[in-house]
Amino acid sequence: MNSIYLEMQDVLDQLETALREKRALSLVRVGDGENIVMSQEAVWPIEQVLQERWAIKANLGQKGLRLPNLKMRDEVAASLQRATIVGVLPRGDSTIKAPDHLKRPLTDMVFAHYGITPALTCHACVNRELVQVPRFWQILAGKRVLLVTRELEQLQAALMKEPYHLDIVNARSFDNYDQMDETLEWIQSQRDEFDIALFSCGVNAVILAERTAALTGTVAIDFGKANNMILKGRAN
Incomplete structure (x- = not known):
């Protein structure tokens, strides 16, 4: 990046x-939830996405969205491409309680897939x-x-x-x-x-x-x- x-x-x-x-200025952030939403049928098959605990909670009504949702996937990716400042988790960061594979490694994968290249970044938290x-x-x-x-x-x-x-x-x-x-x-x-x-x-x-x-x-x-x-x- x-x-x-x-x-x-x-x-x-x-x-x-x-x-x-x-x-205008927008400050947005990428955590495990954003990574999971963007990974749908992009870097992961939907079956893999739906097995994640976060996705299970989402489909129980706890995250303000339900999966699969490819329209939302594309909207999140587009907004991250256009936002002024994007918060990302540093590599190896332990601030948020999520499995490591859902943090920066997945952010790097989805950013590469969608060509997301923020001009300005900061800490996701x-x-x-x-x-x-x-x-x-x-x-x-x-x-x-x-x-x-x-x-x-x-x-x-x-x-x-x-x-x-x-x-x-x-x-x-x-x-x-x-x-x-x-x-x-x-x-x-x-x-x-x-x-x-x-x-x-x-x-x-x-x-x-x-x-x-x-x-x-x-x-x-x-x-x-x-x-x-x-x-x-x-x-x-």
Whole structure:
């Protein structure tokens, strides 16, 4: 991957500049779920995909999508190709609890298959780090925030009070991939109402964040497990 790797402060610089200059920026991430979705009939046969524990959980309704889903596969790959900053797991990384074969080795395989070559990368768990850095919240202070997540009421309530005090101007519940098109239409209808959008909705957040930035010219972040950090003090 011939990309520029951004440390935490570099990511914050990018976010701050994009907000100040009112230009589009999408920050998305690749973990085991994204890898599995993209591997369908691309680098793995669907039978192999469906045997993975993550895929079994997805088909029990726990991941906001069901497999096989080749349309979603292609949308995730396309969004990763277009996104401003892509979080990837370093080789040998142990931050996320997933089998090694579902982490960076599989990312390298699917990126090679789809020709995904991000200009800017950072750590895939950047969202967990962001919420623990005071500067992130300072950057968001006074900005109009759009929130899309499954745990809507809890997360919205938490973010509006101490210590975050975010100005959440609009929020929408998102449970599964079937809501993608109507959610993106709704976001476009709100395009002049917000400065930054936060998405905590699993693999769906990759598509939502990249598309939102592209369609509305705003900053959009795949917030991932950051919601758990805020609500429970831990990622899982």
